[in-house]
Amino acid sequence: MKRFSIICLLALAGCAVGPDYRRPDAPISETFKELEGWSAARPRDDLPRGQWWSVFEDAELDRLLQKLELSNQNVRAAEARLRQARALADQARAGLFPTLGANASAVRSKSPSLSNAPSLATGAVNTYNANLGASWELDLWGKVRRSIEAGDSTWQASTAELEAAKLSARAALAQAYFSLRVTDATRELLQNTVTAYEKNYELTQNRYKAGVAARVEVMAAEVQLKSAQAQFIDLAVDRAQFEHAIAILIGEPPSKFAVAPAPGALAMPRIPVGVPSALLERRPDVAAAERNAAAANARIGVAKAAMFPTLSLTGSAGFRAADLANLFSVPSRAWSLGASATQPLFDAGLRRAQTDQAIAVYDEDVATYRQTVLTAFQEVEDNLAALRILEQEAAVQEEVVAAARRTLELTNNQYQSGVVSYINVIVAQTTLLANERSAAAVLGRRLTASVALVKALGGGWSTADATAGATAR
Numbered sequence: 001m002k003r004f005s006i007i008c009l010l011a012l013a014g015c016a017v018g019p020d021y022r023r024p025d026a027p028i029s030e031t032f033k034e035l036e037g038w039s040a041a042r043p044r045d046d047l048p049r050g051q052w053w054s055v056f057e058d059a060e061l062d063r064l065l066q067k068l069e070l071s072n073q074n075v076r077a078a079e080a081r082l083r084q085a086r087a088l089a090d091q092a093r094a095g096l097f098p099t100l101g102a103n104a105s106a107v108r109s110k111s112p113s114l115s116n117a118p119s120l121a122t123g124a125v126n127t128y129n130a131n132l133g134a135s136w137e138l139d140l141w142g143k144v145r146r147s148i149e150a151g152d153s154t155w156q157a158s159t160a161e162l163e164a165a166k167l168s169a170r171a172a173l174a175q176a177y178f179s180l181r182v183t184d185a186t187r188e189l190l191q192n193t194v195t196a197y198e199k200n201y202e203l204t205q206n207r208y209k210a211g212v213a214a215r216v217e218v219m220a221a222e223v224q225l226k227s228a229q230a231q232f233i234d235l236a237v238d239r240a241q242f243e244h245a246i247a248i249l250i251g252e253p254p255s256k257f258a259v260a261p262a263p264g265a266l267a268m269p270r271i272p273v274g275v276p277s278a279l280l281e282r283r284p285d286v287a288a289a290e291r292n293a294a295a296a297n298a299r300i301g302v303a304k305a306a307m308f309p310t311l312s313l314t315g316s317a318g319f320r321a322a323d324l325a326n327l328f329s330v331p332s333r334a335w336s337l338g339a340s341a342t343q344p345l346f347d348a349g350l351r352r353a354q355t356d357q358a359i360a361v362y363d364e365d366v367a368t369y370r371q372t373v374l375t376a377f378q379e380v381e382d383n384l385a386a387l388r389i390l391e392q393e394a395a396v397q398e399e400v401v402a403a404a405r406r407t408l409e410l411t412n413n414q415y416q417s418g419v420v421s422y423i424n425v426i427v428a429q430t431t432l433l434a435n436e437r438s439a440a441a442v443l444g445r446r447l448t449a450s451v452a453l454v455k456a457l458g459g460g461w462s463t464a465d466a467t468a469g470a471t472a473r
Contacts, residue, residue: 018301252461
């Protein structure tokens with residue numbers, strides 16, 4: 001009979017109420033629609049891992065991104081939330097084990113004299129006590145195990161959320177950095193244009209003094225020069241704002257931070273894409289949403305376990321005496337063993353409502369997970385389309401710039417030959433400048449889209465990183 005009781009107890013301890021978790025289904029296509037015509041899909045292992053920004057081959061960007069992880073306050077806040085989640089998971093795991101406590105006390109007391117009880121002792125009494133106590137609530141219905149499951153899933157979600165915060169901050173910094181570099185390139189372009197316009201203005205003045213050119217041509221050259229100078233000055237506002245944004249992202253005061261101008265050529269990287277199903281493993285926000293759904297599923301079991309009886313075991317052993325000298329003697333020994341069971345009989349639907357709430361939270365998290373997956377696909381498709389179309393636009397824009405330069409060269413020759421007026425030169429120069437600025441803007445949009453694509457693909461992170469962290473822990 002005793003053996004049967006032990007077997008039954010072990011069987012009860014092995015069960016856990018509530019549904020076992022299965023990853024929710026999510027709509028996944030076999031390939032990206034916008035991938036066709038841009039670049040061929042490659043195996044997932046070819047995707048950039050770790051320092052994904054190295055594909056841009058920019059030493060200054062590398063330096064700034066290395067500072068970001070240490071100083072960005074959003075990243076540090078996410079890291080603190082991860083430590084909180086780990087601590088909560090450890091708290092849940094502690095419920096599997098009994099608690100052990102020790103106490104000691106010394107009490108001196110005196111009872112009042114009662115007229116109807118003359119035999120009652122009225123002197124002061126000393127009581128000394130020292131014991132160890134233990135208690136253990138058996139996890140018959142898996143409440144603790146489901147709590148551990150929920151805690152582990154939550155801290156794994158926090159791990160992914162930390163990586164998502166890093167990825168977001170890095171992408172924001174990279175985009176601000178490339179916007180700054182495009183501004184540098186545009187400022188260099190305008191500086192060269194201003195220099196050319198100054199020479200043209202001087203030439204026009206000389207021609208006017210020689211009686212070859214009209215006064216209106218001098219005025220037109222001056223207006224054109226001042227306009228280019230104003231555009232050059234105006235770009236300083238954009239550059240300052242991009243520089244300030246970078247300073248905040250790396251956790252430095254804007255007043256103490258500066259990025260030296262470097263208007264050199266910016267290279268467009270080629271980013272391997274992989275297959276859509278890889279997003280479920282490589283996007284930290286998708287992984288976090290899935291882990292949150294797993295935690296919510298486990299909490300259904302916690303809520304259901306509250307409907308069943310709880311069994312607790314208690315025990316204590318120690319010494320109790322009226323004389324301190326005899327406290328640890330054999331006659332002063334005291335012990336106790338006990339068990340208690342509690343079964344809720346009526347709670348006006350409280351536990352049922354808590355279970356319904358847990359189920360509703362799970363349904364919400366599943367919907368959030370599926371929406372996160374859809375959003376991930378949209379972001380990849382958006383940026384694939386942007387890169388494909390902008391690549392075509394950039395090629396055409398370069399042809400336009402080349403044609404505008406040839407036009408300006410011919411117009412200058414005609415002007416110097418006296419065939420056309422200076423107004424024709426101004427029109428050709430304005431057209432060239434506008435198209436050169438458009439080409440620089442397209443390059444900036446392409447670089448921004450390439451960073452956004454890396455971010456949409458997960459930035460080189462994978463769920464294996466979180467699993468490895470859990471194993472190391």
